[in-house]
Amino acid sequence: MKASILAVSMAAIGLAVAVSACGGSASTTQASSSPTTGPPAGAAPAAPASASAAVPAGYQRIGGAAQGLSLAVPSSWVTINFAQQSIQQGLRKVGLHGASQATLTQAMQALQKLHGLYAVDIKSMASSPGHFATTISVYCVTSGITETGSAGVPILRQEMAAQLPQVGARHLNQTDVEVGGIPGVQTAYTLSTSAAGTLHAAQLEVLPKPDRACFVTLTAAGHLPRAVLAQIAPSVRYT
Numbered sequence: 686m687k688a689s690i691l692a693v694s695m696a697a698i699g700l701a702v703a704v705s706a707c708g709g710s711a712s713t714t715q716a717s718s719s720p721t722t723g724p725p726a727g728a729a730p731a732a733p734a735s736a737s738a739a740v741p742a743g744y745q746r747i748g749g750a751a752q753g754l755s756l757a758v759p760s761s762w763v764t765i766n767f768a769q770q771s772i773q774q775g776l777r778k779v780g781l782h783g784a785s786q787a788t789l790t791q792a793m794q795a796l797q798k799l800h801g802l803y804a805v806d807i808k809s810m811a812s813s814p815g816h817f818a819t820t821i822s823v824y825c826v827t828s829g830i831t832e833t834g835s836a837g838v839p840i841l842r843q844e845m846a847a848q849l850p851q852v853g854a855r856h857l858n859q860t861d862v863e864v865g866g867i868p869g870v871q872t873a874y875t876l877s878t879s880a881a882g883t884l885h886a887a888q889l890e891v892l893p894k895p896d897r898a899c900f901v902t903l904t905a906a907g908h909l910p911r912a913v914l915a916q917i918a919p920s921v922r923y924t
Contacts, residue, residue, distance in 0.1 A: 753825040757920035768800035817906035828898035835868040837892035864891040865921030885909040
């Protein structure tokens with residue numbers, strides 16, 4: 686589990702810097718995506734713990750069987766499903782035409798390998814420090830452990846406290862939270878980057894089933910929209 690988590694954490698940092706550095710070239714005309722009110726076609730039935738999860742007004746559901754979960758994100762955000770879209774398609778959708786193709790491709794590769802999800806609030810760049818776009822990254826990995834739910838919470842706390850500082854995270858603050866009805870952890874932290882300055886992040890971490898760990902990371906410059914994360918947590922459905 687450690688190698689996969691660290692790899693995607695580094696990718697999330699790389700994506701954050703890339704979106705910030707290329708904010709001036711992002712196309713705001715692509716800042717909306719088609720909202721959906723249910724699981725994607727072909728998604729496996731949701732687990733009982735999250736079967737009643739609903740999509741709040743102004744949100745769309747993304748993800749499905751390929752990711753191992755689905756969740757609600759703001760309808761106005763640009764979303765990329767790496768199980769269905771290539772890196773090149775994702776770049777065009779976000780509109781970062783002026784970015785270094787090699788830099789962005791490297792940053793997205795980890796999420797692509799895990800069939801992860803990525804959502805970008807293009808509009809947030811206009812008012813955020815350094816024109817950084819608020820982003821959400823979502824992925825599940827093999828955990829290598831059999832503990833789930835509340836039994837896995839102490840393990841998640843220990844793992845994140847040890848691993849996140851390795852990718853530059855500071856000021857960690859952990860709290861218990863239910864993610865799709867299953868006990869998990871929310872870890873808040875900051876990141877220092879040369880391109881975007883100090884970034885603020887909050888990550889939902891949960892072990893929904895044996896040998897499975899899932900992560901939802903919200904990253905922003907300046908104010909962190911915790912209300913968005915509060916809507917996401919109960920909306921999660923596992924597949």
